[in-house]
């Protein structure tokens with residue numbers, strides 16, 4: 001039996017101060033990741049700091065983009081008419097994650113900080129550098145079908161499991177955080193880390209930092225965006241590969257294109273090489289294919305997940321085809 005303290009806070013300053021006072025404590029939002037991991041013995045916080053009473057649950061229209069509070073629930077954000085109309089990829093990604101019951105509990109801030117679904121991380125017995133730095137990586141010689149193909153290291157080949165974060169990465173969101181050193185803004189592409197030799201460090205957050213909101217900027221292409229998730233069954237499963245993309249076209253040329261991949265790396269993978277090739281290019285299958293191949297050229301599959309390379313290529317091409325057809329029909 002391990003004692004676990006519970007503290008309820010009502011303002012951001014109190015939340016930050018409570019966690020800063022005890023480095024072994026953790027924030028508690030919907031609890032759909034944190035409580036799971038405590039039950040499995042993988043997370044062992046001394047205190048759970050319940051942040052649900054903080055005034056961070058609104059979605060605010062800033063004119064220039066939307067600010068989504070860290071405690072807004074996945075189901076509410078997915079159905080917010082402003083998100084649906086202006087950022088469809090975000091709404092679609094949210095609705096393709098977890099189940100309706102979980103989405104009603106789960107918060108946006110917690111979604112960003114959810115942990116990998118690598119089974120060796122969650123079993124609490126296998127060697128795992130993420131759970132226990134220096135212990136090894138059971139996935140390297142184990143079952144690696146769901147693991148990463150891009151940005152891996154010899155220390156960890158886990159993927160980031162979030163769907164919503166893939167859409168936010170494609171749309172250049174920013175993450176607003178507050179901590180004892182003050183408030184700051186983190187570009188989405190810098191929020192999640194690659195494993196390198198410190199796979200236990202997953203985000204740019206300092207231990208005492210609280211996510212207060214996520215901001216999506218005003219992008220013309222965002223209204224013509226989508227999220228496609230490929231998985232083993234059609235609901236209640238994590239992505240093998242997913243693609244979020246946003247495209248603006250003019251006279252048959254792609255004037256703006258943003259692409260991010262899920263299920264393939266330790267963080268949502270922004271497909272910068274594919275974007276570079278496609279910006280200004282004609283909107284046709286050969287351009288899409290060339291860009292997808294260039295992006296996946298750096299892929300280094302493990303024993304069981306080589307199929308993800310072709311799956312990612314095909315998904316990128318089909319998403320771009322659909323978005324450009326839609327864009328030219330408008």
Ligand SMILES: Cc1cc2nc3c(=O)[nH]c(=O)nc-3n(C[C@H](O)[C@H](O)[C@H](O)COP(=O)(O)OP(=O)(O)OC[C@H]3O[C@@H](n4cnc5c(N)ncnc54)[C@H](O)[C@@H]3O)c2cc1C
Nearest residue numbers: 029030031032033034097098107109110111113162163211
């Ligand atoms: C069975 C199951 C299936 C799922 N399927 C999917 C799926 O298909 N796609 C998908 O994307 N997700 C899926 N999820 C994950 C789910 O989306 C996350 O568990 C959820 O978003 C976490 O939010 P929460 O509010 O419950 O976070 P919590 O569990 O409360 O917190 C998670 C982590 O974030 C930290 N945290 C929470 N809020 C903040 C904050 N504001 N600032 C700093 N740190 C914070 C906590 O300390 C904790 O470490 C699934 C989960 C389950 C249990």
Ligand code: SF4
Nearest residue numbers: 118128129137156157
């Ligand atoms: S892939 Fe990462 S999370 Fe999975 S066992 Fe290896 S070190 Fe742990």
